[in-house]
Amino acid sequence: MSQAPLHVIDSHTEGEPTRVVISGGPDLGSGTMAKKAQRFRENHDELRSAVCDEPRGHEAMVGALLCEPNEPDCVCGVIFFNNLSTLNMCIHGTIGLAVTLAHLGKIGVGAHRIDTPVGVVVATLRDDGSVEVANVPSYRKAAAVSVEVPRWGVVQGDIAWGGNWFFLIENQGPKVDFTNLDALTNFTSLVRQELGKQGITGDNGMEIDHIEIFCPPRDPTLADSRNFVLCPGKAYDRSPCGTGTSAKLACLHADGKLKPGEIWRQAGILDTVFQGSVDELPDGKITPRISGRAWVNGESTYLFNSGDPFRHGIPSPI
Secondary structure, three states: OOOOOEEEEEEEEOOEEEEEEEEOOOOOOOOOHHHHHHHHHHHOHHHHHHHHOOOOOOOOOEEEEEEOOOOOOEEEEEEEEOOOOEEOOOHHHHHHHHHHHHHOOOOOOEEEEEEEOOEEEEEEEOOOOOEEEEOOOEEEEEEEEEEEEOOOEEEEEEEEEOOOEEEEEEOOOOOOOHHHHHHHHHHHHHHHHHHHHOOOOOHHHOOOOEEEEEEOOOOOOOOOEEEEEEOOOOOEOOOOOHHHHHHHHHHHHHOOOOOOOOOEEEEOOOOOEEEEEEEEOOOOOEEEEEEEOEEEEEEEEEOOOOOOOOOOOOOOOO
């Protein structure tokens, strides 16, 4: 990794942090964002660790590396990553990225195409500062899939794609409450481990690396559901999780419970809310539209002292 300083801008989206690397990142060459993400993952993991791991970061930090887009008419390309590796897609991070670009004067109110490793998404910055993301096509792969989980028995969930692969569990496991984080983390970690052991995957053998539990909302006047989401790297999502909400919308639509134009309000573990709706696609998939708010809360320049043993971060033990 280059020893050049990194300039980053921090924000949070409904409680979940995003750290955008706006300068000092590596040259990832040409090609699709998927190819660039692969090069970043294989050749520049020290940058990921420097941004997301301690002493500069923490387990919940999500990084976003600004890149030149490959697709036409995109304002930028982006690669998302966390304390474990790269992420396929991240909607809370896209909302944070849009607010960061506005903070820098690079975009204004309106719709902006952003190139990601799983396809182009459209982020619309509104007059009130909120952002709507039209996500990549999403769908349910399978419903009511059973997995045997130690100490819990048979757990059922839907498998769905919302830019990442999710196993969505309704009203099973520990109570979804902020005071119950350890139990929720342990339960969802067990589910994820057992999905892998039992060969239950997304399409093309892709790992189901996000586990999502739903329960009724604390306040039905503010939300339709409440969730807990375990992300890769064993951190929980502080926001309602945009790709997870996309996966939920795909399942609701598949069950005939959500029609185009109807709003679904998804609360997260902190009771912050994303609003979602769907557009139908000819192949039966949906385009989820997820809305939320982000706030820029810091700017930093990272320096790399050759004598500092942790200049590239303290690797996660996971």
